[in-house]
Amino acid sequence: TCLARRPMxxxxxxxxxxxxxxxxxxxxxxxxxxxxxTPGVGEDNAADRRRKWERYRAGAxxxxxxxxxxxxxxxxxxxxxxADTWASIAWNLRGRAASDTAREAAKRKLAEAEAEVARLTxxxxxxxxxxxxxxxxxxxxxxxxxxxxxxxxSSGAAAASQAFLNDNRFTDLPWEALGVDWLIVDExxxxxxxxxxxxxxxxxxxxxxxxxxxxxxxKPWDLYFKCEAIRKYRGKDEGIVLLTGTPVKNSPL
Numbered sequence: 001t002c003l004a005r006r007p008m009x010x011x012x013x014x015x016x017x018x019x020x021x022x023x024x025x026x027x028x029x030x031x032x033x034x035x036x037x038t039p040g041v042g043e044d045n046a047a048d049r050r051r052k053w054e055r056y057r058a059g060a061x062x063x064x065x066x067x068x069x070x071x072x073x074x075x076x077x078x079x080x081x082x083a084d085t086w087a088s089i090a091w092n093l094r095g096r097a098a099s100d101t102a103r104e105a106a107k108r109k110l111a112e113a114e115a116e117v118a119r120l121t122x123x124x125x126x127x128x129x130x131x132x133x134x135x136x137x138x139x140x141x142x143x144x145x146x147x148x149x150x151x152x153x154s155s156g157a158a159a160a161s162q163a164f165l166n167d168n169r170f171t172d173l174p175w176e177a178l179g180v181d182w183l184i185v186d187e188x189x190x191x192x193x194x195x196x197x198x199x200x201x202x203x204x205x206x207x208x209x210x211x212x213x214x215x216x217x218x219k220p221w222d223l224y225f226k227c228e229a230i231r232k233y234r235g236k237d238e239g240i241v242l243l244t245g246t247p248v249k250n251s252p253l
Contacts, residue, residue: 003182004181004182004239005179005181006056006059006178006179006180006181006182007062007063007064007180007181007182007183007184008056008063008064008065008066008178008180008182008183008184009063009064009065009066009183009184009185009186010065010066010067010068010071010183010184010185010186011065011066011067011068011185011186011187012067012068012186012187012190013036013067013068013069015186015187016034016035016036016037016065016066016067017034017037019034019065019186020032020034020039020065023063023065030062030063031060031061031062031063032061032062032063032065033052033055033056033060033061033063033064033065034052034064034065034066035049035052035053035064035065035066035067035070035074036049036066036067036069036070046169049070049074050170050173052064053074053075053170053173053178054173056178057173057177057178057179068190072218072219072222073169074169074170075170075173075174075175075178076171076174076175076222076225077174077175077176077225077226077229078174078175078176081174081175081176081225081228081229082225085224085225085228106138106141106142107142109138110135110138110139110141110142113131113134113135113138114135116131117131117132117135175225175226175229176229176233179233180226180229180230180233181230181233181234181239182230182239182240182241183226183227183230183239183240183241184241184243185223185240185241185242185243186243186244187243187244187246188242188243188244189244189246190219191219191220191223192220193220194220194221194224227240
């Protein structure tokens with residue numbers, strides 16, 4: 001069986017032609033599609049790009065090469081898919097938000113209270129109403145603190161989601177409809193840092209863009225959404241290949 005039936009490569013605009021002609025050279029019988037320009041004709045306009053996306057969806061190409069700009073702006077995931085992904089992220093953050101001092105203190109008190117309830121229950125004694133109420137109160141406090149920690153994440157996520165949908169040029173042609181089951185991302189370091197870095201103790205950030213850590217950045221999140229859609233489509237954590245040599249050859253030192 002083949003690894004993929006509907007593969008796609010996205011790369012910086014400056015090297016899409018290189019990808020195209022390399023495939024044509026080594027795989028002359030492969031139906032290679034490229035968005036952005038038509039060999040022998042010139043640059044694609046919006047209608048040309050739309051026509052090629054439609055042909056890819058119909059299975060006219062064995063592989064499609066897409067420049068970064070069209071990958072980001074032409075096609076988006078559906079609003080439902082984006083909402084599902086955000087919900088999953090928020091749930092995971094809520095469960096993992098254990099670094100806050102107040103939450104840790106509340107969790108410790110809750111564990112002690114629950115242990116006392118368990119001890120009384122094992123010994124056949126009645127659990128005092130005050131103790132039961134304390135367990136309920138601490139349980140609520142732990143949840144409220146966790147919810148507060150992700151409140152900024154949720155608001156930034158909602159704004160970013162709307163930005164993705166507003167940017168979409170072909171609203172009736174969502175990513176999920178293309179059936180992409182294998183995505184190769186060239187120069188993948190361009191999509192790093194889902195969240196902007198911000199100093200925690202007043203330190204200066206030398207090699208990352210400074211900003212609010214609760215603000216989602218559209219470009220990396222756009223890739224994240226599309227990768228999540230591929231994982232769901234395949235039913236397993238595979239189908240994404242990230243290529244880059246920049247972190248190896250470039251050093252901040």
